[in-house]
Amino acid sequence: MSESKQAAEVGKSNPLIGLDLERLEGEMLAYHQWLDERADDAYRIAEQARQLGLDHKDRVEIPRASDLAGRTEKLLIEHLEGYEVADDIRALLDEHDRETTSIIIAQSVARGFREQGYDLEKSIDVGLRVGLAVLTEAVLVAPLEGISEVRLLNNMDGSQFVSVHFAGPIRAAGGTAQALAVLIADMIRRELNIGHYQPTDPEVERVKEEFGLYRGNLQYRPSPDEIDEIVRACPVMVNGESTERIECAGYGNVRNIDEARIRGGVLLVIGEGMCLKAPKIQKHTERLNLPGWEFITKFASRGKESESTDKAAFKSQQITPITKFMRDIIAGRPVFGGPLQPGGFRLRYGRARPSGLAAASTNTASMLALDDFITIGTQMKIERPGKACAITPCDESEGPWVVLEDGRFLRIDDPAAYAMLRNRVKQVWDNGELVIGYGEFMENNKRLVPAGYTMDWWASDMVDSLSTEDDVSFFLETFGFARDAWPNATPGIPPEECDDPNAQFWVRTEWHEHLRQLSMTWPQALACSRRFATSLPPPHNPWFKDLPLEWLPSVFQLLENAVIEAAPTETDAPEGARPLASERHLRLPSGARGWSAKMMDELQPEVLPDPDSSTLPGPSFTMEQPIMTSELAEGWALQQHGLAKGAMMLLGLPHHHDGDDIVVTAGWESFLEAFGYASDGEAPLRQKNASKVATDRLNALRKAKLVLDEERARKGELEKERATIRIAAETGARQRGLGIAETDRVGRDAAASVPDVGPSDPAAYLAAQRLEDEHAIDGIMVIVRQLSDLRWEHSAPVRVGCRMGRPEKAAPRVMNPMTHSLFPIELNGGNQRLLNHAIDKRTIRVQLGRRTCTVCERESPYLRCHHRALDAHGETKAGETCNGRTQARETKSNAYRRGEVQSVRMDEMVEDARIRLGIDRLPAQVKCTKKLNSRDQTPEAIEKGILRARHQLPVFRDGTVRYDMSDVPITHFRPREIGVPWKTLHGLGYTHDYRGR
Ligand SMILES: [Zn+2]
Known part of the structure; x- marks a missing residue:
């Protein structure tokens, strides 16, 4: 990046201020170098081991390459057969973007293979795979397993066309790569002068039938019309292997399609690829001026049309609930909050020290409150921004709000305090905060949604506001702090305007750290709000959005009898109760009369x-x-708790019961201020007519509702009328024998013949929609802002719905049941599949592939010949075998697995292995498999299983030893937190603290 560009992007607030760039970049470089060197060492050892020839392949199969070009070459090593592509890809990437590169390189590789004398199918196949590898950054299996084969088939007129067979793993490539794979195949076809695909009607109808029958997940299901258009126009055939059990009844046996069962890959490529990613294809077809792809334009502009015609229409500003995370709910994995539903986690932006990508943090007390279903590393499915996140702890976030058996309503931020209270908790009212980094929204391409006015936001406002020593003095006096308890500089001046921006950055950071830890009284919060125009931070910021407007007039009536009193000197609040109590309390007489904790045991009735x-x-x-x-x-909530208690809980105001009375201990002053009541007397003093404002608002909304109902009823009638006409027209069309697509069109035309005259009063309808929208977004906050002169921001505008995904995991990846050796012993090992039992039987019969030794030419099912070698006297000796490399024998069998049942001398074979390993005794438990599922059924060397058992390592079915971990790194820590002396850390390269000191 050039320097000028960098400066322009950084803009006004430079995120690099405060960083010791030179040192950090040096450290990063050195660290990467260190990683590279260690990885080199590991690869060197692995290569040496593989070269011994004891494994299926004599090289390491996981490619190690520094860039995309190198990875592509290594990933496709078996397809490329020595053909070099890395340099070409590198050169192309210097000039073009990745997508364009993928097309050019695919064509060039196909041409190259053809020139070297390979047949057309092979040339297209390799070209396509290389293109797909470039698209998927060569890190996925898609280029290898997503395409099963490429065939040249014939049209009815005898001309050739290309058929690409997609398989299930193409899903991993994502929609864009799926769509572009089809385009690439077409580009190669043109390059090699092969004709285009001309499907017959049954071939088209077959795809429609498959979409209709497919039960799997698809992001998009095209209509029969759309399928018709795509399949007929696409110049190459999107074909594939059968992936589902379901068979097509109507078009099961169709020309050019192997089997009657559904081809999942085809549906993916057409639905999620070509339909959804049409704009991506269009970009290239237009640039390349490619004939035959005009149809894609129609799909690319789908959705845009309706938007442009509806320009004048009303656009809602509401945040829409997302229900996707609620799909596929599994019994035993609880839901912690519906979409946007109060009670679920409150969104807070930020990032805790222990968190990685796709991670979010909660207070540890929240984890306890959710009955330990979530803990560090648990995966939660969340409403937004992404699909899921790993959970990590954050002690700065607010914990859960709970109701105790005696009716006390409080928040607990401290896990130890929560554990003490646990048995008294009757209901978890609010999960607490969920801390999500804003970068997660960016990464997922989602718009930011509003978060509550938390202490972070307040601290940021304050840091900006304290721009003179005078401001600072006011702040210190308000809170009764000494000057030297706070950083010795004024934070309000932006770093860019200081002589030393880095120093000022850290001044502001320090102020922020101090400020956001403050817990303030109502007078202090009020004073800051008046002087600095900050909004009210917790606990002086009730959840106004949660209290329905319908409740408000009754709540005002409650205040008529309310009393303000001094807090008792002794409190019986439990340890760790938050928020801290004010000096004065608000008493709601008889607020809890007749209340019983038993009500919370009942489930909400349907009506x-x-x-x-x-x-x-x-x-x-x-x-x-x-x-x-x-x-x-x-x-x-009203049924369970009544008006007074219900309202206090909805607002998040802490309280307890005193006889029949409810005593609100904090946050109530702010609630009174919000609705125009003075809180400094013996009782709430009404200064403004809040009831009238609320009633006016209610009436305005009711009027709007009438307008909305009228218009919606009219639209409903219109739809009904249109549906009737449409059904009649479609029935007629079917009776005339028209196809699916035509019937559809006739129906649509008929429906459109009934005109839509629009709302009776468009202006009133628009106003009503706006009012409805405002009500949904701001609720009673509209009234608060009308009645109070202070600045008010929502405290909990967005809840993040979520449910438990899968439990946290840090464990070896094991087969079920656990296995040490991929060596088949059928039932000869007993229940435990033990090698020792099989040895006791001496000879066992198992299904293995047939191989021949390249040295002695005898048969041996192993990779290395097991026959014992003869010495000069013609004698055999334990531990000394022929050991020649074997080769698989041709088989005439058509079965998928090529093995045959053979006799194996287990005792001798294992004894030889033991001697080769140089160990005295076999481990007591070496667990084998019953059979081999691979195609060739060639077992791995038994030594590997013996060694794994000796070191208690399980093997996975692909022959690897794996360890799964939840990926949540700790980015900042204190030496004492991880129990490592700082000198040790210094030796590991931790030379500076987070501030660079
Ligand atoms: Zn041999």
Whole structure:
């Protein structure tokens, strides 16, 4: 990157300020070098071991290459047969982007193979694989296993065309690479002068049938019309292996298609690839001016049309709930919060020290509150931004809000305190905060959603505001701090405006660290808000969005009888109760009358009783009728806890019961301020007519609802009318014998013949939509902002719905049952499949591939000939075998597995191996497999199993020893936290702390 460009991108707030770049870059370089050298060592040893020829391959199969070009060459080593592509790819990548490179290199490789005399199929096959490898960065199996083969088939007129057979693993390549693979195949076809595909009707109908029958997951299912268009127009045939059990009944036996069963790869490539990624293909077909791909333009512009015609239409600003994470729920893995639902985790932006990519953090007390279902490393499926995240702890985030048996409502941030209380917790009301880095949103290409006004946000506001010594003095006086307890500089000046930006950066960081740890009283929060226009941070920031507007008039009535009193000198609040209590409390008389903890044992009924007709806990009241919904919002909380307690819980105001009364211990002053009540007297003092404002708002919304209902009813009628006409037209078309696509079109045309006249009063409808939207986004905050002069930001605007994914995992990857050796012994090892039992039987019969020794020409099922060598006297000796390399014998069998049942002298074979290993005794438990599932059924050397058993290592079915770990690195730590003396750390290269000192 050039320097000017870098400066332009960094812009106003330079993220590099405060970093010792020179030293850090040097460290990074040295570290990478160190990693490279160690990896080189490991590869060297592995190569030497492989060259002994004791394994299937005499080289290391996992390619090690420094760049994409090198990786491609190594990944496809068996397909390329020595043909070199790395340099060409490198040269192309210097000039073009990756997608363009993939097309050019694919053509060039195919041409090259053809020139070297390979047949057309092989040339296309290799070219396509190279192209696909470049697209997928050569790190996935897709280029190897995603394409099973390429065939040249014939059209009805006898001309040749290319058929690409996709297999299941093509899914790994992703939609873009799937789509471009088809384009690449076409480009190669043109290069090699092969005709284009001209499908017959049954071949087209077959694909439609497969889409209809397929039960698997697809991001997009094209309509029969779309399938028709794609299959007919696509110049190469998208073909594939059968992957599903389901067979096509209508078009099972079709020309050019091998089997009747569904071909999963075809559906993926057409649905997720060509349909969804049409714009990607279009970009290249237009650039290359490629004939035959005009059809893709239609798919590429799909969706855009409807947007442009609806320009004047209303656009909602609401954050939409995402339900995807709720799919495929598994019994025993609980859901911790519905989409955007209160009670679920509150979103907070940030990043805890122990967290990696796709990780999020919660308070450890939250983990306990969720019954230990989540712990460090557990994977959670989340609503946004991505699909899943690994969980790590963060002690700065807020813990769970819970209701105790005695009705006390509080938050616990300290895991030890939570453990003490655990048996008294009756209900977890709110999970606490979920800390997600904003980069996760960027990585997932998702828009940022608002987070609550937390201490971070308040601290940032304060850091910016404290720009003079005068400001600083005001702050220190308000909180009663001495000047020398705080960093000795004014944080408000931006680093860029200072002589030493780096120093100023750290001044601000230090201030921020101190500020966000503050816990402040109401007068302090208020003073800062008045002077610096900060919003109110927790605990003076109730969850206004959660309290339904319908509740509000009744809540105001509650305040009529409320009393403000001094807090008692002694508190019976449990250890660790948060937030800390104010000096004065708000008492709601009879607020908890008739309340019982037993109510929380009951499950929410399908239909809630009418709040006015049932006897609810607390004082009686009249509830407003629901505005936008048929059922009262938060009606279940009302049934369980009554109006007073329910409202305090919805707002997140800590309280306990005193007899029948509810005593609110913190945050209530802010609640009073928000609705125009003074909180400094003996009782809430009404200064503004909050009831009227609330009633006006209710009435406005009810009016809007009428307008919305009218228009929605009209639209519903229109749809019904259109559906009737459409069905009639389609029935007629079918009776006339028209095809699926035509029937569809006739139906659509008929439906469109009924005109849409639009809403009766478009302006009123638009206004109603806007009001509905504002209500959904801000709720009663609209009223708060109207009544109070202070700045108010939402405290919990977005909850992140989530459920448990899979448990945390740091364990060897084992086969089930655990195995040491990939050597088949059928049932000769007993239940435990023990090698020693098989040896006791001396000779066993198992299915193995047939191989011949290249030295003595005798048969041996192993990679190295097992026959004992004869010495000068014609005698054999244990431990001395022919050991010649063997080769697989041709077989006439058509079975997938090529092995035959053979007799194996286990005792001699294992004895020879033991002597070769130079060990006295076999391990007691060497666990083998019952049979080999590979095609050739050639067992690995028994020595490997003996060695693994000796070191207690399990083997995975591909012959590797693997260890799975949840990927959550700790990026910052203190020596004492990990129990390592700092001198040791210094020796490991930790020479500076996080501040570079
Ligand atoms: Zn031999």
